[in-house]
Amino acid sequence: MQYRVDPRNGNxxxxxxxxxxxxxxxALGRIDLPAAEALVLDAVERGINYFDTAYLYRGNEEALGAIIADNHLRDRLYLATKLPHANCQTPEDFDRYFAEQKRRLRTERFDYYLIHNISNSDQWKRLVDLGIEQWIADKKGSGEIRSIGFSYHGSHGDFANVVDAYDWDFCQIQYNYVNVNYQAGRAGLELAASRGMPVVVMEPLLGGKLADKLPKRAVEVLDRARTERTPAAWGLRWVWNHPEATVVLSGMNEAAQLEENASVAERALPGSLAPDDLAAIDEVVRIFNETDKVSCTGCNYCMPCPKGINIPGCFAAYNSSYALGWYEGVKQYVLSAGAMSNDPRYASACVACGACAQHCPQHIPIPETLKDVRRRLQPAILPPALRIASRFMR
Ligand code: SF4
Ligand code: SF4
Known part of the structure; x- marks a missing residue:
């Protein structure tokens, strides 16, 4: 495994x-604990020592806590989790969530603790007014928080304000080859590094869009440049090519993915991509931007929808209709809506209640974008035709 040093503490x-x-x-949508445990053990054996979770990832802290405790891994890894700051309305809430996180993760300390998704300095100011600076100082003093940072999905322009609002130990940003000027972007990466902060990169493959969901034309460009490198390896190598990226997070859920990513990580040193590699990526970006109409990463933060709409499924189908053709998009849409079931949930079921959009880190205007999905993928004849067809098939 390749290791990069945290300049603040030498880790x-x-x-x-x-x-x-x-x-x-x-199948029930719950974490498959034995499968997750096998992956974590494999990762530790391969030298991975940074594990990231959050209070808001449903069931995630409990699962990771159980895996770490049952396998006596706590001293072999750095543990990162995040405070759900928007849920904190009183100073006591900081302690309440923190105590629950310690219980869930079965630990007395967090090596890296983040304020989850601070998007502008007004959000930080609200927390300062609640006394968060003294709270952090107390937790660092007691050793329960070793490094304090923030994760960021705000605008390009606000990033510097958040960096300057506090003496952070580190930050976590979204960064990949199609998001160079989006959210913190390259300017944010370089700014944080210039302040001596290690940078943790999330979404290096944009929720898999830069791995197995790249348009065929883009894959052909990469294959022509280097036959032996998969799209995922290209995407990860591009991020690791930056010396400012300290840790690149990958949401691995299969053994083969873990094996490939760990093997790429060993070789992907800063500055190791050749000029013709970078030219191939530029061409892929051009093709990707032609087909990626909705910037959904499939993170599920917007779910569940009270009307049962599979929001990320709708957007994936919509993008597929541009990348892979209209029929493929409709096929995916029909599946994601459960159109052959007793109770299909089409995009047209949206009542614009707004419960979803406030949680979207990509700032997608979800109800409006679902109207685009309906217009493109749901001709008026589709629901009644599928209703009749499903009766015959039962
Ligand atoms: S706005 Fe529409 S998609 Fe979003 S939660 Fe409400 S009904 Fe569901
Ligand atoms: S719409 Fe936004 S919140 Fe929902 S899955 Fe996509 S990126 Fe995540």
Missing amino acids: RLSALGFGCMRFPSN
């Missing part, structure tokens, strides 16, 4: 971090 962090949010799940 040697594995260049590949384990993003636990995408732990494998079972």
Whole structure:
């Protein structure tokens, strides 16, 4: 494993971090604990020592806590989790959530603790007014928090304000080859590094869009450049090519993915991509931007929808209709809506209640975008035709 040093404390962090949010799940949508445990054990054996979770990832802290405790791994890894700051309305809430996180993760200390998704300095100011600076100082003084940071999904322009609002130990940003000027972007990465902060990168493959969901034309460009490198390896190598990226989180949920990512991490040193590699990526970005109409990463933060709409499924189908053709998009849409079931949930069921959009880190106007999905993928004849067809098939 390649290790990169945290300049604030000298920790040697594995260049590949384990993003636990995408732990494998079972048929009921719950975390598949034995499968997740096997992955974590394999990751530790391969030298991965940075594990990232959050209070808001449903069932995730409990699962990771059980795996770490049952296998006596706590002293072999750096543990990162996040405070759900928007849920904190009183100073006592900081302690309440923190105590629950310690219980769930079965630990007395967090090596890396983040304020989850601070998007502008007004959000930080609200927390300062609640006394968070003294609270952090107390937790650092007691050793329960070793490094304090923030994760960020705000605008390009606000990033510097958040960096300057506090003496952070580290930050976590979204960064990949199609998001160079989006959210913190390259300017944010370089700014944080110039302040001596280690940077943890999330979404290096944009929720898999830069791995197995790349348009065919883009894959052909990459294959022509180097036959032996998969799209996922290209995407990860591009991020590791930046010396400012300390840890790159990958949400691995299969053994083969873990094996490939760990093997790429060993070789992907800063500055190791050749000029013709970078030219191939530029061409892929051009093709990707032609087909990626909705910037959904499939993170599920917006779910569940009270009307039962599979929001990320709708957007994936919509993008597929541009990348892979209209029929493929409709096929995916029909499946994601459960159109052949007794109770299908089409995009047209949206009542614009707004419960979803406030949680979207990509700032997608979800109800409006679902109207685009309906217009493109749901001709008026589709629901009644499928209703009749499903009766015959039962
Ligand atoms: S706005 Fe529409 S998609 Fe979003 S939660 Fe409400 S009904 Fe569901
Ligand atoms: S719409 Fe937004 S919150 Fe929902 S899955 Fe996509 S990126 Fe995540």
